[in-house]
Amino acid sequence: MVTAPSTAIPGVDIDPFSIAFFDDPFPHHERLREAGPVVRLDTWNLHGVARYAEVHAVLNDPQTFCSSRGVGLSDFAKEKPWRPPSLILEADPPAHTRTRAVLSRVLSPAVMKQVRDGFAAAAEAKVDEIVAMGSFDGVADLAEAYPLSVFPDALGLKKEGREHLIPYAGLVFNAFGPPNELRQQAIDRSAPHQAYVQEQCQRENLAPGGFGACIHARVDAGEITATEAPLLVRSLLSAGLDTTVYGIGAALYCMARFPGEWQRLRADPSLARNAFEEAVRFESPVQTFFRTTTREVEIGGHTIGEGEKILMFLGAANRDPRRWHEPDRYDITRQTSGHVGFGSGIHMCVGQLVARLEGEVMLAALARRVASIEISGPVKRRYNNTLRGLDSLPLTVTAA
Ligand code: 4IA
Numbered sequence: 215m216v217t218a219p220s221t222a223i224p225g226v227d228i229d230p231f232s233i234a235f236f237d238d239p240f241p242h243h244e245r246l247r248e249a250g251p252v253v254r255l256d257t258w259n260l261h262g263v264a265r266y267a268e269v270h271a272v273l274n275d276p277q278t279f280c281s282s283r284g285v286g287l288s289d290f291a292k293e294k295p296w297r298p299p300s301l302i303l304e305a306d307p308p309a310h311t312r313t314r315a316v317l318s319r320v321l322s323p324a325v326m327k328q329v330r331d332g333f334a335a336a337a338e339a340k341v342d343e344i345v346a347m348g349s350f351d352g353v354a355d356l357a358e359a360y361p362l363s364v365f366p367d368a369l370g371l372k373k374e375g376r377e378h379l380i381p382y383a384g385l386v387f388n389a390f391g392p393p394n395e396l397r398q399q400a401i402d403r404s405a406p407h408q409a410y411v412q413e414q415c416q417r418e419n420l421a422p423g424g425f426g427a428c429i430h431a432r433v434d435a436g437e438i439t440a441t442e443a444p445l446l447v448r449s450l451l452s453a454g455l456d457t458t459v460y461g462i463g464a465a466l467y468c469m470a471r472f473p474g475e476w477q478r479l480r481a482d483p484s485l486a487r488n489a490f491e492e493a494v495r496f497e498s499p500v501q502t503f504f505r506t507t508t509r510e511v512e513i514g515g516h517t518i519g520e521g522e523k524i525l526m527f528l529g530a531a532n533r534d535p536r537r538w539h540e541p542d543r544y545d546i547t548r549q550t551s552g553h554v555g556f557g558s559g560i561h562m563c564v565g566q567l568v569a570r571l572e573g574e575v576m577l578a579a580l581a582r583r584v585a586s587i588e589i590s591g592p593v594k595r596r597y598n599n600t601l602r603g604l605d606s607l608p609l610t611v612t613a614a
Contacts, residue, residue: 340579
């Protein structure tokens with residue numbers, strides 16, 4: 215095959231980990247997509263993909279684009295990781311296959327069936343509370359309070375020390391980013407949060423019947439070692455709470471901004487699950503992730519060397535007009551399948567059923583009990599190197 219001489223990879227002078235970018239990523243996402251199938255981001259010496267096709271392709275070729283050198287900017291082949299690597303997120307097959315199977319079964323459809331009624335009852339109780347308040351903070355009082363009322367108990371955590379959970383997750387997601395102030399500050403302040411998490415991952419600190427105890431039970435079955443089990447519990451503590459806080463926050467923010475869609479949901483609460491999924495596509499709570507090339511590889515007619523970091527813009531892919539009709543419209547009946555808000559391929563979110571369960575029962579409870587949702591004060595953004603969401607969302611609701 216004769217190939218055209220490859221032109222230089224377009225450079226873009228955008229820092230995707232800056233406050234200006236976080237405040238309004240959408241025009242930057244468009245510039246990144248339009249610049250080409252792959253771009254150079256010179257601020258942090260890396261390559262980026264922002265179009266749906268390339269993001270999807272990178273996610274689905276784990277042999278070429280590996281995770282074991284870290285899914286943040288730091289290359290574990292060159293730098294010591296800030297914590298022992300995750301046995302699932304920061305692993306490649308065949309090691310990944312075994313740990314993935316364990317967490318996949320701990321968070322299976324059968325397990326969701328067991329926790330569903332409890333999660334739904336807690337959502338209804340939480341919605342009753344905010345309806346009684348009338349005015350409240352959608353972030354603290356709902357997006358954070360609801361997952362905190364179900365997930366730590368489902369995991370089997372002790373009551374004491376739970377205030378470390380959200381700061382620990384904030385740290386994990388800031389640490390994927392470049393060595394900017396957000397990352398440095400988070401790591402500088404991490405010691406008490408890390409100590410808490412390490413302790414709670416031990417078998418004796420996890421209540422029988424919870425997700426944590428279920429992971430440790432796989433040691434007895436010979437599927438994982440006693441050393442591996444606490445690290446797999448750590449994955450749930452890292453990825454299982456703050457992500458759903460941001461996901462539910464995204465859904466609330468959508469409902470408050472798009473009253474037409476809120477009325478459609480009220481008219482048919484069975485749309486709750488897709489309304490949540492569309493909020494994950496629309497806001498992409500997990501905005502970015504990296505891979506590292508294991509060989510020289512061609513992307514969109516450009517050659518990239520071995521050992522290069524590739525930044526995937528999940529949020530940009532989820533609004534790529536090449537893939538989505540009217541991508542900037544929040545539409546609760548959209549065909550959302552194929553969005554990359556939960557990733558794609560062998561690493562696609564292993565906890566997605568828990569996330570969807572929480573999102574669905576919360577939106578369904580709101581749809582049945584609330585007539586109107588209005589933003590009633592200044593909306594404040596929370597800044598994180600990986601997560602997109604709000605710090606404060608003042609809301610006023612009326613009862614149905
Ligand atoms: C882990 C991508 C994100 C949701 C995530 C973060 C941490 C871990 C897994 C996934 O610690 O395993």
